[in-house]
Amino acid sequence: MVWITGGALAAILLAALTMLFVILYNGLGIFWPSRVQRVQLTDGTGFLGMRLDGHTDPQHGAQVRFKTANREFDAQRQDFRWITQSDVVSAEYPVDVVVLERQANGDFYGFLLGLRVPGLELPENSDPATRLQQALRAIAVQRAERLDPLLDRISAVTDERNRVEVVQLKAAYRKKQAEAHVPPDADAVALLDGQLKELSAEAASLQGQSERLVAERTAAETTLRENVAVFRDGKGTERSITLIDVVRAFRPNAMGIAGKVGHYLAKIWELLSTAPREANTEGGVLPAIFGTVALILLMALSSFPLGVLAGVYLGEYARDGVFVRMVRIGVNNLAGIPSIVYGIFGCGFFINYLGWNIDHSLYAYRLSKGPVFGTGGVLWAALTLGLLTVPVVIVATEEAIRVIPRSIRESSFALGSTKFQTLYRVILPLASPGILTGFILAMARAAGEVAPLMLTGVVNSAATLPLDGKFPFLHLERQFMHLGFQIYSVGFQSPNSEAARPMVYVITLLLILIVMVLSSVAIYLRNRMRKTLQIRTL
């Protein structure tokens, strides 16, 4: 029997290890540049592909899956291809295969034939691979010089237009109110009419300005788009790829270890610092990380003070009675309520009640433009998560206060201090590691919760961040992206789930890393606190 119980423990540990291994193996390996094979098949065709995994099919025998990339040139628009092992005539690793990462349509594999770069001045160089890198650098410079300033100006004009639109809406609303006034406020109406006229003129001029800028930008982009690189793909067809679409070009088969490590690090930096491309399946996760962090911070602001207050009340002030017992049961039950129930509460109370009322009182003038607070947003999600994590903080605080020996408290009282002084000067400093543990555990839980967010404002692609350089800087009503939800949406709702899989593993790894670091710190702190307290009592 002892063996069976031991087996149970072993099974749990084995499962945990398997999980960790699967995540690490799939998550870490993705950015490592694998070599690209040129495969010749028995039917005379060939292709370039990255060998992935295989399985044995009773009908076909051993089959291997290749990532063939070049999605837009494939008949089925697929990135992957299953090849029966017996069909393969030859497979080799040509040194000069180039892999392009692109803004759209995924990767491209091919052999570089030459460059057609009318708009770029490149130093004379015989090596085409070097020339490609130089061209990419040159085009990046061109983009920064010509396109980016235009984009900045377009966005500035758009912001201005949005601002004018808000003023316009406000004026129109006031005019309506003035008209509805009994008796109608003719002066105000006339004044507002004038204002509206001015505003619409302003809006029109901004519209014209924006259209001009867009046209200018399109023209500039068209010139840049003339720069192409010509490749021969695995089937032998010539393909020209617009250089401006290329994010990165490398030759995996020619890379040494150092080159691969460099590539790997560059990819990780890209992951952490850029926005996603291609429906979240490529590029970075910066908005999601940002959303997660903003959410946790807002959650902490809303839940920690309340939790500590309630915990201190339970631990220090409350006398044992029916009321306190009810509070305790309440807190324990609050901790046990499923997160989705919090989610539906947040949806019903925060969004559909509070948000609706805010919209109808403060933003009544722009109701026709859709809800502001009456829809999911980072504030409502944070408040929902705050409610969800309050019990964690309360329990931790109460526990931390309770384990402080009576003697310490009594000696403080004996020295003549009041209850508040004892609490503030003696108890709270001693309990602080415990309370901190509660905070961190709450943050870890909040980082991993997804279900309530789905009802309170998480989206799989948000155009704007909740924090930016535009007044009022912090936009609490905005929808946001979240690492956990990204896993669900990219993994389960993506149209090209096969190609999205690697990204999901990476996000998973990232999320699990955040949560595990947070909870490890919490557990370490708690253990240390226990030890120090034991020593002090002795």
Add this chain to the structure above:
Amino acid sequence: MSKTSQATLRKIKRHDLLARWVVTLGGVLVIGCVIGILVMILGTTLPLFLPARARLLAEANLPTSVKAEGVLGLGIEATSNDRWQIAHLVDASGTFHIVDLATGKVIQELSANAAEDHSASAPGSKQGKVAGSRKVLTADSSGSASFTLRWSDGAVSLVDVVALPRGKQVDGYVPRFALKTRAVIPADKLGVPETAVMRSQGEKSSACAALYEGNRIVVVRQNVTKNEITDEETTSTNRLTIQGDMPGRITTLAIDCAGGMVYAGTDKGLLTWWQLHEDRVISHDIVPPFLDQRPITSMQLLIGDVTLVVGDAAGNVTNWFFVVPKSERKSKNHSSPKAMEATASATDIASGKGKLIAATKEVKKLTLVRTLDSHVTGIRNIVPSPRNHSLLVRDESGFATMDYTTSERRLTTFKGVDQLAFSSRGDVVLALAGSSLKAWRIEGSFFGLGKTTLHPEVSWFALLGRVWYEGLNEPEFSWQSTGGTDDYEPKLSLVPLIFGTLKGTFYAMLLAAPLALGAAAYVSHFAFPKLRTWIKPVIEIMACVPSVVLGFLVGLWLAPVIKDGLVALFLSAICIPVLFVLFLLFWQQVRKSPTAQRRVRSREFLLAGILLAVGLVVAAWASTPVEQRFFGGNVVMWLSRHLGVVYDQRNSILIAFGVGFMVIPIIFTLSEDSLSSVPHSMTAASMALGASRWQTLWRVVLPSASPGIFAAVMIGFGRAVGETMVFLMATGNSAQMDWSPFNGMRTLSANIAQEVPEAAVDGTLYRVLFLCAVVLFLMTFTLNTLAEVVRQRLRKRFGQF
């Protein structure tokens, strides 16, 4: 004491008082939160269960220009904000009197005679041109403002009252109306029909069934087709005569909008239907509905044209629709070796409506589906709602009821009414009672204190009972909240969701509880003491793994692994025990050596882990030949072919792993705590008496720790019940009721997560989803409270040691 110290003291006291207040406020706020959450969620669900009431909106005397006995039909148009209510009254001259109920004045008079004259482009302008030449005999309304007029010259016409485009909305505004003749069936040589029903579908097509003497039914279907190039409209008319050869006289008729089905009821209590094709009757049947041959007095089709409502002279109102009889279904299921085909045709039946009867080979029978609460006297008239499955039924005595058919709810009753009509939204009822017109709004009532929205389709029966929905062959528990069309009946049974939740939790606990408890027992009593200090943090970190990560791994990584390795999974269930037994036999020999004993004792789990891994490898290695030999190379195909078990890619095995992995740390931590809190003196005493380690655990430690273990399992159970993401990602989310481990499920939590974003705020679905949350809340509340009570007992019990 000096002055400053006095001030300081006062300040300190003030601070103390302030702190007390602030802190107490915080505590009260928390309790407020718990109660607030519950109250808010319950408050949202409350309107589902509130009774309906009829609020009198307006009452007006019949205008003097309309004589009470002359009113043949009536209809009503009303705004949702009760700004105005306008009644339409049809009299024998074919004139529609448009009456503003607020003032009781006739605001318009429109003549159907004039409207019918195609040369009169502006209705109402050439009043009285042909009026007087013929009379309207009956004006029945099957929709809200759509009337079948039976003329004395034998013609039948379908006339709609339509509101003209709205003018500026100012106080006192009332809309204007016009008549629109949808279709006219000219007089027939057979004379004046005894009764006629006419329905229209869209703008272009209409169907009419008229009954002539001798049970002869003439069905006329008209279809206007527009030539795309010339814009010319051609009307194609299809005429079909059916001879109803059955005993008795046909008393009432019903026809669907498309004109494909005609129903008739006789005074001998027979129910007949004909299914029509373009020029012939495809099928026909006579159903004797009642044993006592009571006459059928009234018939109507509910919205969607699937359910037939039949009223009879005994005061019963029954619902009928086409169902594949049980005998037919059984034979099909048994004879077919391919379960897939059977399910495919079943879904066809469910998705299609009347028109599919011909397409499928199964013979469908018009079947009695439900009987509503009966009236005392015979049924005179049935008015179906144009929006949902509710209906008004009026009997001989002038007593009328409003029922919702699928939820079997009696919404409200009216006394002493002569005629009834629904508004086009189905929320306002107009009645002619004696010489007065009354309009009621049907709404929810908050115990007589205030009004709420009404959700007639929800009742305890609809939520928890087996409901016979349209398209189903028998009453079922079924959840399918949205459908493709407007006349879709939302199926809102909570039973499959609760079942799914319990099923998922059950499979998860089946895996998690033994593993977690075994591991806890091992760590607390058998392993070397140091192990505890590092295994607890590991397990606690395990508890922090976000459920979305588990859901993803289980749904996308494990699902194909399990599908390919199903045989390996079952083989390992044999391999691992066998391996353990073999090893233990070997161990009996080795343990005699003290060195081996010393080396292994308290470290058994390492060896056990190796054994497990070996067992898994052996199972995986053996699975391919076993699958080839016994299951024809593909166990999933084999399962469906030989056992009729359908294997879903997302199933309960995955849930067992996913949710199980989530609750293991919780159960482990809590039960390990309670196991190690058993005083050392007890175990020491037991060991000193010569008991083995296992005996000590089983006989001494376990009984004392059992409440704690129970609490641990309860809390784990509660956590599994409320889990959302794993269920959402790994169950397939189909609301089926089947204990098979190879099938998925739909749980309450995943259902909420999926449907709340799409549900209209304060709609029925929204409130039912809140009800799901209440059920979840109650489930976890019970489990947690139970655990808490047990734990407090435990604390008291061990306080003495």
